[in-house]
Amino acid sequence: MQPGIKLENFSKSYHAGEVEVHAVRNISLEIQPGEFVAIMGASGSGKSTMMNTIGCLDRPTSGRYFLDGVDVGGLTRDELADLRNQKIGFVFQGFNLLARTSAFENVELPMLYSRPGVRGREQRERAEKALELVGLGERADHQPSQLSGGQQQRVAIARALVNQPKLLLADEPTGNLDTHTSIEIMGIFQDLNRRGMTVIMVTHELDIARYAMRTVVMRDGRIVTDQPVTGRLDAAEELRKLKQEQQAIQLAP
Amino acid sequence: MILLKTFSIAVRALRRNTLRTLLTMLGIIFGVAAVIAMVSLGNGARAQLEASIAALGQNVVTVWSGTMSRGGFRGGFGSSGTLTAEDYEAIRKEVAGVNGVSPEVRNFAQLAAGNQNINSQIMGVGAQYIDIRSWPCSSGENFTEADVRNANKVALIGKTTAEILFADEEPVGQIVRVKSAPFRIVGVLASKGSDMWGRDQDDILLVPYTSAMRRLTGDLTFRSLMLQAASPQILGTVTNQVADLLRQRHRITGGKDDDFMVRTQQETVELFDAQARTTRELLFYVALISLIVGGIGVMNIMLVSVTERTREIGVRLAVGARGLDILLQFLTEAVTLSLTGGALGIAFGVACSRLVTQQLGWPTLTSSGSIVLAFGVSAAIGIFFGFYPSLKASRLDPIDALRYE
Incomplete structure (x- = not known):
């Protein structure tokens, strides 16, 4: 089977003033469709740079990146934009919703840039469906400031899903959330993954990484370990346990 | 359809900052109002001048009695009987x-x-x-x-x-x-x-x-x-x-x-028209400067807006907006801003002309030509002064824009 994502001797370097920074050095990585991968590492390890390239926000300095067999390095800025629009959904640590704009309009955003365009009615239906999928159908007209962090992240996930991409990229999706909400978000990711979506998530939290199927650990721009997760957590199960613990605390004198 | 969407995005963005939008439009409002009022006054004066040519009679020649020159003083024509x-x-x-x-x-x-x-x-x-x-x-x-x-x-x-x-x-x-x-x-x-x-x-x-x-x-x-x-x-x-x-x-x-002066009525009218033209030209340059200042105001606010909304631009780019989409969005915003200012300016200018006629009794004539011109100039200002900020926005790197604090 052709891998969904294939990095071949991929390197990325920046010029920070006079100094050349090698953010990622000569990485080769394959991710199959339907995988749920957690990329871990300290800050400066190159994980964000790799995510930006996988997300078609950037092109490799050297080496090659194939997304569904297409060599991304040879694409123009506009072609990259179209690729992001159609194949990739982004979820960010800071949610990055448009302020003073309703949840519904935030979710509609990617469809405004679809080519060919999405018809008005289909656009509404798809936005509604995406919001229902993350359990926010009732709050479509709320603005980000009227929503909790967890709800904002759900809106962001709905936005990422609305164009039905094959790949969901999440950069520290639980970085700003409490444990309970974090597990809920992981539940949504596991659900989506079960339905066949490839999920790649950057995180530095070990317990969050245990919801994935595979972890890739990076250091100094190189991959140090790449292994399947043993003792994988199930979000629904964890939520149930958490509830019991809380009840136990309340019952205790 | 895409234009309509872009327009609604622009209106939404402008309405988020109503006060700032209004202040930005002030320059254009006054510039356009000045143009409209100036043209109306000029047209009114001209129409009256033309009416007075007819009122004087046709092919009329007037012979004025001469100037009186006495000891270096000189009166106007008609001041002494010759x-x-x-x-x-x-x-x-x-x-x-x-x-x-x-x-x-x-x-x-x-x-x-x-x-x-x-x-x-x-x-x-x-x-x-x-x-x-x-x-x-x-x-x-x-x-x-x-x-x-x-x-x-x-x-x-x-x-x-x-x-x-x-x-x-x-x-x-x-x-x-x-x-x-x-x-x-x-x-x-x-x-x-x-x-x-x-x-x-x-x-x-x-x-x-x-x-x-x-x-x-x-x-x-x-x-x-x-x-x-x-x-x-x-x-x-x-x-x-x-x-x-x-x-x-x-x-x-x-x-x-x-010791006399012979004038045809055309010459008299031309004399008056020449004076009126000088005044009109002066007002025109005042209005032009006001419009340029208004345009710089638009550019200023658009630059602020682009900087302020860098993250928004980053998000839009990340979800698949092309550079052109961003360019058009900000350009539409600038043009909407200047056109709304233009429309308000036209209304204000027409109201001023009416008021002048009502209060001072000066004739005014608002021509549809000047309204079309004012609208065109407003649109041109929006495009001209909005282009640079929009281009800047469209060239942002998505990663830098997303990281912008």
Whole structure:
């Protein structure tokens, strides 16, 4: 089977003033469709740079990146934009919703840039469906400031899903959330993954990484370990346990 | 469809910051309002000028009595009487291609009839005067050459004066006392409106010039003479003939200054128009500068907006907006801003023009041309001054934009 994502001797370097920074050095990585991968590492390890390239926000300095067999390095800025629009959904640590704009309009955003365009009615239906999928159908007209962090992240996930991409990229999706909400978000990711979506998530939290199927650990721009997760957590199960613990605390004198 | 979407995104963005949007538009509002008001005033003045050309009569040549030069002082034309009854007779007899000639003697006096009185202009003129000026009687008849010869106390009354002195009564046949001398009204003049100085021409009493000179002013000379040439083509010839004749009669030879001045009405109108044009040009540049300042305001606010919304641009790019989408979004915002400002400016300018007409009585004429122009200029300002900030926005790198704090 052709891998969904294939990095071949991929390197990325920046010029920070006079100094050349090698953010990622000569990485080769394959991710199959339907995988749920957690990329871990300290800050400066190159994980964000790799995510930006996988997300078609950037092109490799050297080496090659194939997304569904297409060599991304040879694409123009506009072609990259179209690729992001159609194949990739982004979820960010800071949610990055448009302020003073309703949840519904935030979710509609990617469809405004679809080519060919999405018809008005289909656009509404798809936005509604995406919001229902993350359990926010009732709050479509709320603005980000009227929503909790967890709800904002759900809106962001709905936005990422609305164009039905094959790949969901999440950069520290639980970085700003409490444990309970974090597990809920992981539940949504596991659900989506079960339905066949490839999920790649950057995180530095070990317990969050245990919801994935595979972890890739990076250091100094190189991959140090790449292994399947043993003792994988199930979000629904964890939520149930958490509830019991809380009840136990309340019952205790 | 895509344009409509872009437009709605722009309106949404502008409404998030209503106060700032309004302040930004102020420059354009005032610039456009100035253009509209200026053009309306200019057009109004021009229309009135054109009306006054017609009001003066067709192919009219005016001979002004000369300047009085005494000990270095020089009065204006008409300030001293150098035009005599003999000059008048000579012109009547010797200048060819003239339909009519009439002297003008002007004076202001208190008029009284019944228990009403008014201070009006009294003009002593010849029997051909109202024909020269295409100024018919609305009732009654013109006085005759015999009335002029005999210095009869007859008069033609202007519409305004008649209304004040006689209200609803028929003025023809009534007596009006001018400085206690009783004049019989033989006709009422049709309305002529204001002249190019803005004076009501219907507040007037026309009497035979002989009567005016003998019974009212005591003058022996005329202030001016009015001629009507038979056709526009011979205006120049008539003007030259009159000038030559008067030089000959006044013994003006060689390089000596004329003691009279011959002007066609076109020349008079052009003189006024030239002054009006200077004022118009000045106002135009003021308006232009105001619009440029307004445009810089738009550019300034768009640059602030782009910086402020860097993350938003990053998100839009990440979800698949192309550079062109971002460019169009911000450009549409700038154009919407300047066009809304333009529309408000047009409304404000039209309102100002109305107010000027209402309060000051100056004529204004708002042309659809100036409105279209103002709208076009507003759009052009939006595109011109909005382009650089929009281009800047569209060239942002998605990763940098997303990380921007």
